[in-house]
Amino acid sequence: METFKSEKQKMIDGELYFASDPELSASRQHAREQMKLINNEMDKQIRKQLIEETFGTTGSNVYIEPSLKFDYGFNIHVGKNFYANFDNIFLDICPIKIGDNCMFGPNVQLYTASHPLNAGKRNSGLEFGKPITIGDNVWIGGGAVIVPGVTLGNNVVVAAGAVVTKSVPDDCVVGGNPAKVIKSIEEKAEMEDVLAAPRKKIDALDREITSLLEQRMDAVMEIAAIKKLKGKDILDSSREQKVLEKIASYTTKDEYRAVLQETYTGIMAASRAFQKEQIDKA
Incomplete structure (x- = not known):
């Protein structure tokens, strides 16, 4: 017997779903209210508390500069010692998982949201997404874009302005559009x-x-x-x-x-x- 899935669950699972679903519309409205509170709050501790209440999970010592933009918030999972500079965008249709000790420059954009290539499906309002996973000790430079389905390994550095369209292994620097491995990091x-x-x-x-x-x-x-x-x-x-x-x-x-x-x-x-x-x- 087929199990019924809500549009929200389909969205999180990366299946085709209708974004106009009332539950999702209400969740996006709540997210916009939370964004307004977060971005207008001058007290760092209160802003941190608002982020912890909004995101799915957060580690210790998380600091995000305003303004931050996201679709839902509950699909964002951040590890400890995280810093994001001004104007980051996290389109969290599917889960965004960020490891420990990560740093983001200004205007970093994480896109899990996508649309069908078939025009008929796209015009019907159907959408889908793919998760983004970021390992530990990752530094993403300003203006970089990470597209749906990408995984960044541990100790990765993404150059400013890079558009990362493919997953990246551990211990390397990537840059360009589309991003390519520039060099490996021989930290040892x-x-x-x-x-x-x-x-x-x-x-x-x-x-x-x-x-x-x-x-x-x-x-x-x-x-x-x-x-x-x-x-x-x-x-x-x-x-x-x-x-x-x-x-x-x-x-x-x-x-x-x-x-x-x-x-x-x-x-x-x-x-x-x-x-x-x-x-x-x-």
């Missing part, structure tokens, strides 16, 4: 280049620290021999506490004090284990 390689200098510095320091720790272990060996001869306990809590206090006093940067004390706690624990190993030897 770029990150390795940035990290090379400080890592080289750490490697040099590690060599010095290893040499000093070897000298420290020579002293630990001497202590282990004395404790074995005198029959003294390996753990000397008061001594270790004094060491930690000295480390705190040697530290010149407050933000490093706790982590350096924790580091020395580990060093002393390793030293105790080494001393026990030496004392337990026949």
Whole structure:
């Protein structure tokens, strides 16, 4: 038995539907009232609240400059840390899903709405749409247009003025009309280049620290021999506490004090284990 679908459900599912349906007409009227409230509201917190009430779902830290235009609002789903500049247009006939950490320039246009190519169907008032999906960490430049059915992968950059007619894979820059892949984003390689200098510095320091720790272990060996001869306990809590206090006093940067004390706690624990190993030897 065929399940009855409302025109609204047909619209959301991407099927042919009549936009003149009374339920949809009332929803569009409500959306226009919400748009007026959102775009005229000067208080950022109240505008944020209005957007959260209007959109299907929103993550934390969503900020949209006025003026914003949309068909319904309930088909718009936005992740966390989203920013849209002035005059964005979201035609949300079908769902528009936007991931986390996305930025839109001014006048970005997302179109899920479409019409039949057949003139007879088009003239009858039938319409349909296709969803738009945007991944995480996407930056869309000003004046870009995303057409129905397009998916943008993660970490995509869309150049200003681009018209994106086909889906785009992760980690690339697209531009032009119709938009094409300009280049891939080698973020990992770029990150390795940035990290090379400080890592080289750490490697040099590690060599010095290893040499000093070897000298420290020579002293630990001497202590282990004395404790074995005198029959003294390996753990000397008061001594270790004094060491930690000295480390705190040697530290010149407050933000490093706790982590350096924790580091020395580990060093002393390793030293105790080494001393026990030496004392337990026949």
